[in-house]
Amino acid sequence: MNLEFGILWIEDEYSPAEEEDLREAATNAGFVANIRNSLDGEEIEELAKEQRCYHPFDFILLDLNLAKGVKGNALAPRIRQLFPSTPILFYSGSCSEDELRQHMAHDKIEGVFCAHRTTFLKRASEIISNLAQSLNRLSGMRGLAMEVVAKTDSLCKEVVVSLHERGLVEGFDEKLAKEVVKYAQRTVDEFPKIDGLKAQLENRAVDSMKLFKVFRDSLKAAIRDMEPGEEQDRLRHLSERTRGFRDDVLECRNTLGHARETKTENGWEICDSDGKVIMTVHDFPNHRKNFLENLQAIREIHQFFVPLEAD
Template sequence: MRLDYQILWFEDQQNNVEEVAKGLSTRLSRLGFNLKVQWIKPGSDLNNTFGNIKNIVNNFDLILLDYDLGKDSFNGADIAKKLRRSNLLTDIIFYSSASPSNLRRFMFDHHVDGVFCINRNNLQGESFEIIQNRIRKILDINHMRGIVMEVVSEFDESISDLTKNLESKIDCSEKRKEISSFIQEKITTLGSKNVSQISNIINNESGYMFEELINHRACSSFIKYEVLKRMLEDLEDKYNITNILEVLKKYNEDVIAPRNELAHVKPTEEKGKTVFKVGDKLYGENEFKLLRQNLLNHRDNFNDLKNLLINGNLEEVQRE
């Protein structure tokens, strides 16, 4: 599990449970997770239905399975049996208008173990309790540190792609030199040992290589962020990106600083709970929930910016 909580949902009448899905999405967002649902409408027969999903079922955090799938030849219990016989360990919630005791009887008759049985009327509340309990069990603070490291690496790649896209649209050599000098200044401040390499890249007689420059090991996450912010500040008056830029300005405080703090600190005990302690600052359950929410916010912001570039709303940058 990362920032996305993924559900594989078997249901032949999706409209009947869409409100349940919306409710789960709202509750998960409060915990700092984004809900993704892949809906499965049963095929013509059991083997066809199972064949379409057998290679992806292990990618999901939870499977929701209706009993009545609108088929005479098979039902949800048959699919549950197929899933368990394929050695799937993922949690399964089996629901219908029948009572939980009757649903458990269906599972027993099909020789299926380890399935949660819920009446449709209680599906949202009881499903969320199961989800929340599972999250609490697996999401220890070391796991959360791993999520932060992985997502920030993903953000680094997004920032690199965005800066390369923006730089490719600049046809003014002076502006290119200005951006290059800005990168050189940032890298010089953080470590003079790489300055000669950076200078060689910029002054390379065979051609200036922005990609090589932005991907240089000395061009840290913070410098990449600063470069992107600098490029976008030049565009703020010309394009409607003030909101995007305002979110981006919080990136160091919301993402880079916590990532750097969590990269090296060790867990400790505080009031009977395991936390990360950095000076007087604690990272516990509440702090990680806020951090996950911030990560989702910045991921959405990068996606919005990418969509602007791809859709052509930033087809050209200001030229001198």
């Protein structure tokens, strides 16, 4: 599970507004849309090979009338054969929904949704939302949180090293050493005072916390020393967007890592070790949005500083 939602769009004419609506539907479900367009499905064999290796497509949109006179209903059987479990939305502006269903029934193609062109974006949004809900399990969210933290750890490290080596900030190696020693000393002092094995097991060092602190502090120092202008303003904005990283990503990661899910009449609930409900799967889209926003901001900061090292 990751933050991308892959869409294979087999269509020769679509508007930027339609594409934006699709992207918005993915965003509302907590994902970023990765849309690949095929005008007539000519490369469907290559795309299927890619699907078998990397599974980049979660959803397929198929128009009836394609480029070079290709008909979507003629292409559909091969698509279903090559993509046996991927949901397909078949649509057209020249045929009714019932007529499209008859096309699919004639060739005995299963697992295909149908819609008229005027409503296919609404139907696509509903399908994307439903597919996202199927991913609302603790194991998937736990893994996603771990993945996001691992990626941001790597990006943060490279930014800090780049800032330090290029002389844009000074003294953060000493500050990091003091932070680590301070944390370690506090652990040494406080751990023996913790009462009971259960409480001791709950006490853990989170290296990502210390890393993010030095990342934020060094970034602020670099921004403060920059010449006023658009770049400084942009970096301040990006820094502000990562303000909630500890709570929105790191603490969420930690919470999910020690939580368990309970099946209830209202769906899966996420509980702590004492059985107290701390979130439900309905909270997952917002968490995914927070993961994505923080990751995108840190990626842009990374692109701003680290590539300059190669110049």
